[in-house]
Amino acid sequence: MTVRQWNTQAQNRAARRERAAALARGRHVASADARALLEAVLEPGDRVCLEGNNQKQADFLAKTLVSVDPARVHDLHMVQSVLALPEHLEVFERGIARKLDFSFSGPQGARLARLLGAGKLTIGAIHTYLELFGRYFTDLTPKVSLVAAQAADAAGNLYTGPNTEDTPVIVEATAFRQGIVIAQVNEIVDRLPRVDIPADWVDYVILAPTPNYIEPLFTRDPAQISEVQVLMAMMAIKGIYAEYEVNRLNHGIGFDTAAIELLLPTYAESLGLKGRICRHWALNPHPALIPAIEAGWVESVHSFGGELGMEAYTAARPDVFFTGADGSMRSNRALCQAAGHYACDMFIGSTLQIDLAGNSSTATLGRITGFGGAPNMGADARGRRHASPAWLKAGREARAGRNTIPRGQKLVVQMVETFREHMAPAFVDTLDAWELAEQAGMPLPPVMIYGEDVSHILTEEGIANLLLCRTDEEREQAIRGVAGYTPVGLGRDKRMVENLRDRGVIRRAEDLGIDKRLATRDLLAARSMKDLVRASGGLYDPPKRFRNW
Amino acid sequence: METLTFEYRGGRALAAPAAATLTGVVGSGNLEVLVEPAALDGACRVEVTTAAVGFGRIWQAVMDDFFARHPLADVQISINDVGATPAVVSLRLDQAVEAFRGGVA
Numbered sequence: 001m002t003v004r005q006w007n008t009q010a011q012n013r014a015a016r017r018e019r020a021a022a023l024a025r026g027r028h029v030a031s032a033d034a035r036a037l038l039e040a041v042l043e044p045g046d047r048v049c050l051e052g053n054n055q056k057q058a059d060f061l062a063k064t065l066v067s068v069d070p071a072r073v074h075d076l077h078m079v080q081s082v083l084a085l086p087e088h089l090e091v092f093e094r095g096i097a098r099k100l101d102f103s104f105s106g107p108q109g110a111r112l113a114r115l116l117g118a119g120k121l122t123i124g125a126i127h128t129y130l131e132l133f134g135r136y137f138t139d140l141t142p143k144v145s146l147v148a149a150q151a152a153d154a155a156g157n158l159y160t161g162p163n164t165e166d167t168p169v170i171v172e173a174t175a176f177r178q179g180i181v182i183a184q185v186n187e188i189v190d191r192l193p194r195v196d197i198p199a200d201w202v203d204y205v206i207l208a209p210t211p212n213y214i215e216p217l218f219t220r221d222p223a224q225i226s227e228v229q230v231l232m233a234m235m236a237i238k239g240i241y242a243e244y245e246v247n248r249l250n251h252g253i254g255f256d257t258a259a260i261e262l263l264l265p266t267y268a269e270s271l272g273l274k275g276r277i278c279r280h281w282a283l284n285p286h287p288a289l290i291p292a293i294e295a296g297w298v299e300s301v302h303s304f305g306g307e308l309g310m311e312a313y314t315a316a317r318p319d320v321f322f323t324g325a326d327g328s329m330r331s332n333r334a335l336c337q338a339a340g341h342y343a344c345d346m347f348i349g350s351t352l353q354i355d356l357a358g359n360s361s362t363a364t365l366g367r368i369t370g371f372g373g374a375p376n377m378g379a380d381a382r383g384r385r386h387a388s389p390a391w392l393k394a395g396r397e398a399r400a401g402r403n404t405i406p407r408g409q410k411l412v413v414q415m416v417e418t419f420r421e422h423m424a425p426a427f428v429d430t431l432d433a434w435e436l437a438e439q440a441g442m443p444l445p446p447v448m449i450y451g452e453d454v455s456h457i458l459t460e461e462g463i464a465n466l467l468l469c470r471t472d473e474e475r476e477q478a479i480r481g482v483a484g485y486t487p488v489g490l491g492r493d494k495r496m497v498e499n500l501r502d503r504g505v506i507r508r509a510e511d512l513g514i515d516k517r518l519a520t521r522d523l524l525a526a527r528s529m530k531d532l533v534r535a536s537g538g539l540y541d542p543p544k545r546f547r548n549w
Numbered sequence: 550m551e552t553l554t555f556e557y558r559g560g561r562a563l564a565a566p567a568a569a570t571l572t573g574v575v576g577s578g579n580l581e582v583l584v585e586p587a588a589l590d591g592a593c594r595v596e597v598t599t600a601a602v603g604f605g606r607i608w609q610a611v612m613d614d615f616f617a618r619h620p621l622a623d624v625q626i627s628i629n630d631v632g633a634t635p636a637v638v639s640l641r642l643d644q645a646v647e648a649f650r651g652g653v654a
Contacts, residue, residue: 226578228636419634423604460636485607485635516643 009178016041016180017203027156028188029204034064037204041180042073042144048097049142049174052082053165053333054104054372055215055305058148060184060208062087065146070095077101079140081129081166081333082372083108084215092121101140102370103127109369116368116440126368126446128375130337133166136173145174145181148212151192152185156199159192162285162306162314162329163214167197169334175201186211193326216308216543218284220258222526223548228417228460231509231519233259236348236415237268239463239512240456241277244390244411248280250340250377252349256415258288260348262524265295282340282377285310285321285329287542291525291535293320302339303331304373309546313539333373340377345390346411347377348458351448352420355431356476356488358451358466360414363433368440371448378449380410394455397467409467412449413456418484425486426459427479451475457482461489462508469505481506553597553605555612560593560622563650572645580630580638582645587625599630611635619646 005011020040023033038061042048050065051058066087076097083089083105091097092115101124105112115121127135136142147167149158160167174181182204183197237260240246251257264278279299283289285307292298302322306314306329314321314329321329340347351360360378362369384391391408398409416426433445457464457479464482469475474496481497483489500506509516526532530549533540569585587594595612619642626645630638 226637228634228640231640417634417636419636423601423634460640485610490610515647516640517647519640519644 013178027205029206045075046143047077049145049170051147052080052084056163057213059213061146066090103132104370104372109367113368126370129373130376133169133334141177142174143179145170147183149183149185151187151189152205153192156202156205157195158197160196164331165305165333171201184208194324218307223528225259229259233263246346246390248344249346250282250344254350256350261288264292264297265525287532304333304336305331309541313536342381348413353428358454359447360449361431361433363436363446378412379453411455412453415458418459427483427486427488551602555595557593557616560620562622570649573641580633583627584645584649591622593621593624595626597628601632
């Protein structure tokens, strides 16, 4: 009888480390030996997480992985949240990697679609962040993880600073399943400001030749906010935030929601809403939120990641942002996504297409961009049990007249102008997602937010409250009724839409008592990047490309 | 360039005489709207000069809705459009008419 070995993973880990032993002094490896290190520790078919975040990128390790010998390292299975850099796809072009599980591929979406079409890779699944992180702890645990940190000390402890993002979740999954963790750092210091990742979760540290790349993804120049966006922001504040007393929320990334942030100290203040809405946020440190923070609107902000240029400002506002004992901000994508899903009463964000059932998608033909975090934030959390005024009111509206046990519901608001640029309609009979799914052989059309989770659709024409719709036909007409002059909007049943308006299912700016003459850029608390810097007392330091003065 | 003309009847004249009002700017994605009193035998006339050709049906729908919101009489509206979306057109028209009626906000 053979005795089963219970520690094969530890033995495998020891063998990998043994192959790399000559390259390391303690946990430190020279950047010139990075390729040799990867060739020593990687085995064909390994699951590998190459840290690609929304912002921080393990770019040196990405370049190094692309440079390994495909005869030695091949058929890797990449499991990473974001495909941001060209190298993230070059590993497939060079035959180093073969399979991909991911969440978001924004800038690489078109190339990903081409590579898939050319048979260069297979996709396991496109996940939301929380799903992918969940799978790190079930069946997609990385064997080798390549991560990025700001600094390391001699022992190999890591300081990730404001842009912690995915690092803790990646390292925890890998280190506690006998995997190998390799970190690139910008500097090696005697004493770290604080320890974000303890050294005994880290195998190797490499001082990268250049600091890791960080993308300023959440910076929106107020100068580009239009008057229509101001009008929509006014409707959002008066027609949704005030009515539901929304206090815990997440905002999307676009100019529509930046306009709302910039209207809090002006328009919302004039409605007497200060202290009654928008007190707690799951949000990256948006520069556009500075005027509201300075005016005393915001009690707390927990962040998925940092934002370039906001380091000194967040450090100077520790009552608002989550900061370490050293004074710098800490972020954590997994925990902030959990907060966004379970602890927030509202998600509001933009989209590219909405169909007649309210399904919302950012998929367009020829691009496989994935989802990121919107589906977790923009979905009713059916596991939620705690009550709040906003959650209870939404639940009452959705269940009125039905014989169901009382429960609450999340507010999920899709905010779009009826036409995007080049007169592309935002409302469509059929989402492009269907054709994309067929082209790419996906099991489902990639829907960002399902219609059944959407509570409100807000356009320049008004607000459609889908919670109050009782039939599929009402729902369709409520959507047509705010779809403006798109073919979907022109196809409305005018009598039914007026009836929905009488019932408050559809509300126009005039129904909300909004004076459209106020919908000008003068209502924005900051009208330029310079205004944001001034509002921060000089603490906000925008990236060069946003410095237009 | 394309020029479109719309004429509506059945509107109401303003109680007090109003002065001509110019709203908006001539810039990409934007438009300029001039609203002025005119002896049109009770009609409201809208003249659109637009850089975007082929959107006559949408202009018609935007103008029909506009007149339903603001049934004006003896008023001439001149629009100089540089590819504004219907959202911008409707907002600008509403702002222009409210300024024309009630002075500046």
